[in-house]
Amino acid sequence: GNVAGTKLAELLPLAMKRGIGQGSRIRLEDAGRDVLGHIEWQSCPPYDFNLAEARPGAEVWARSEDDSPLMAAWAYGRGQVMAIAVDCFGYGSYGTFLRWPGVSAMVRQAVLHLGG
Secondary structure, eight states: OTTTTSHHHHHOSEEEEEEEEEESOEEEOHHHHHHHTTSOGGGOOOEEEEEEEEOTTOEEEEEETTOOEEEEEEEETTEEEEEEOEESSOSSSTTHHHHSTHHHHHHHHHHHHHHO
16 A cells, blocks of 8 residues: 555556455456456455555456455556555465465466456
8 A cells, every 4th residue: 555646556446545454255346257257266365455445447356345446457558457455465364365376366367368
């Protein structure tokens, strides 16, 4: 969440807010199911995430169980941008998300999709 007021913040589809949430399940939205549906999300460990709001025009790919947006994408300029609010190192989860095997598949599929 330290991007507020920077040029980076302008291009992200999620507006990061102050605060950290904690989750134990990830719910895919329609676009997320299309790209990330093959990942075994039920094996996802507990995770921390930066509180965020989806910007108008953003396509939310995934949400936490309290409905907070965790992943979103949108068109920006001539390309695509994705924001992931999950804190891979975590405050309370101590990096368990980063060590989860599904992370590499998530990043790979997102990059392939965004690259077109």
